[in-house]
Amino acid sequence: MVSPRWVKRLSRALGRSKVLDRLEDRFCYGFDATGILRVPDLVVRPETADDVVTAVRLAFEEGVPVTPRGAGTGYTGGAVPVGGGVVLAMERMDRIERILPEEGTAVLGAGVVNGVFQAAAERLGLFYPPDPASLEFSTLGGNIAECAGGPRALKYGVTRDYVLGLEFVSPGGDLLRTGLLAEGPDAGYDLAGLLCGSEGTLGVITRCALRVIPAPRARRTLLFSFETRAMAAGAVVSLTSERVVPSVVEFMDESCLLAVESAGATETGFGREQLVLVEVDGDPEEVAEAGLRVERAARAAGAARVWVASDGEERDRVWAMRRAISPALAKLAPTKVNEDVCVPRGRLADLMTRVEALSRQHDLRVPVFGHAGDGNLHINFLVDGNDPRERARAERAVGDLMRATLDVGGTLSGEHGIGLTKAPYLEWELGPSGMRVLGAVRRALDPRGLLNPGKFETYRGEPCS
């Protein structure tokens, strides 16, 4: 709980309109895509970096936890204020300050929505590659804090690869600028890099400088079907070891296709098959040749069917199908536990076999899709979360999945982060010395543990409303 006196002090410092204290308002800022809810004591909607400094300083003086929040689209509870206190909702810091084509740079507020930025860049013939599924909603600040990826990460890398500088407020209330946003970009430790993927535990990102690149002039989209998951996994490996780097290599298993069809989202035209969606981009001649090379490689890997988008409309249709998977799966069961793990590409087939085994063992439906080219799979456990026995089964299955992922040399998170939901497993991956270093870095910047508490570490408190 926060004291009314302190709330008054904060409101006076920021202006009343930036502080929300009514339950119905606070409620809206208490959950993310996991559905986990913890209503914060207060919501602050800063409009400037100075507002963030003020809020962080006053909160930390008072010992009030602060949880930064972009759009709350995360899948690991990163924005859920499990420690109570203040949610800093960054949505109003949504100014596109500049996009400079000749420099290949952009400077934006942390609250700018990814898709809004993409569209603005496109109008200038530019391209911002990171494309998480949430791009129509999620903010760049949130993308950076979680180091978001997306289908194009295979060729173009993840959010971290586009960050040229950050402005952020340290837990001590200092306003820091790094990289392009500083007087100079790179001297000293790479703090911008450290903030990427720090899940809001090391600082509140207020502005960012991002790299934009020339838009590719041509694209080719291909779809291949395979009889088994193992064959599809094998194809992914051979497609990515050709002398061409596809921009996209996505996998969708048959149950994802069925879900899309039964949701009536689109007519896929594909049946009980495993699909691999490939895109190549670049200059027109290059793309034509790369497309042929990819097609040859897919056939050699045993593709049953080959489909090539003949125009932009067909391309849009296949992408609509791909994007429909996640919402379509959500309709199949009351609760969809969307896990996100990443393994070396060569171990994809192993991971798929293990997922099949644990689906049988725990008697759960487990559709699989994801950014296979990066070894990054989204593994969805469909359960009824209101049934305690089913929920317990899903929890055991998730633990087994994490263990299986680490067994084949993978990592707990491809792009969704650790947050709250994977915190219990983090030590399995990092070991005691890794946890020690993580804790040391965190304590160095946030000695009192007030910034996004409960993330990375196991949080055993009971979320409540």
Add this chain to the structure above:
Amino acid sequence: MVSPRWVKRLSRALGRSKVLDRLEDRFCYGFDATGILRVPDLVVRPETADDVVTAVRLAFEEGVPVTPRGAGTGYTGGAVPVGGGVVLAMERMDRIERILPEEGTAVLGAGVVNGVFQAAAERLGLFYPPDPASLEFSTLGGNIAECAGGPRALKYGVTRDYVLGLEFVSPGGDLLRTGLLAEGPDAGYDLAGLLCGSEGTLGVITRCALRVIPAPRARRTLLFSFETRAMAAGAVVSLTSERVVPSVVEFMDESCLLAVESAGATETGFGREQLVLVEVDGDPEEVAEAGLRVERAARAAGAARVWVASDGEERDRVWAMRRAISPALAKLAPTKVNEDVCVPRGRLADLMTRVEALSRQHDLRVPVFGHAGDGNLHINFLVDGNDPRERARAERAVGDLMRATLDVGGTLSGEHGIGLTKAPYLEWELGPSGMRVLGAVRRALDPRGLLNPGKFETYRGEPCS
């Protein structure tokens, strides 16, 4: 000084052959390319990560500083053991463990020489882009610690962009593995990223996993001459905002060309001109088109002469000229103070004007070359370091250069790091709060300040032999 008892203990733990205590041996490990010398009390040449753990643990138990060292090719004193104590010379950890073309990954000891790795990758049709001028000598561990760049950084990025995982020994003596070298790559903070560019202050890198990419199938090398530095700078901006990303855009001023010719290194065929060297790479068709586009842009920017390498031999010749600059400049004066600053590309012309002004003001010859496409220039002050007045003049000029760089929105270091020589200026760039965060992170990992002391912070002690 280290106590003989402790040296005996360390020798017993590691084996006598890994410990060098004779003055003539220690001398060789006391300097880098700056010429600054501080003979360490002891040199340890570990052969395994366990050796590093042992050395770090015993040293830190005893309160002995440890300075890690690759090949000592750095330009900022990063490997100079100004705090005394032990130099950890990593050269024996030079095993190429594996290069996996199908994964696009390699795992190597920190002591592997960059050029040796490049050659090994090439034999498999692969490509490791980071190419610092020191590549025939410098080690991958040193490259990572300094986040080395090189001409190809423009298209391909710097060392940081290729690090998929690290094994390192923390100042506490823990052996940590991150990324591809861990059970899982990316959970928690990006410690591998934090180690990149940490200049040996946060951990001793023992092994690395690096990304390798398919080698481009074709290259085109072009050379353009301009009458003035400002025109060349303008051309750099327009060349990099075409719808093509050159792999290389290098600048060499006329005095660099004269130095190369007077050193007899090569017949350049160019005279009192400013040169811009451009390379495009990719698939053959793409390269042909990109080459034409670059040529058009250079002509539009006022190129006086255009030269295109017609074959590999001509290409090698122009690169030999480029690589000859640094040693040729060193022959022009007893001391070459090679500074390395980086500004936004659009401010290159401003920086060049300021360099010309400070060359006149301090009456110093200041040849300029470098990775102009990245805004990264190597600015060389030619002086006689044995003349105290000349040395003082050079020091003032360096300070003015740093101030000018920050004034135009640049950074103190493009790729050489801060180390010892730029430590006095770091606070100009980071400000007090930036220094505070840097110090907090450093103290978190190294509470006693025993790992590579004196770097990043101002070191005012007198180096001695």
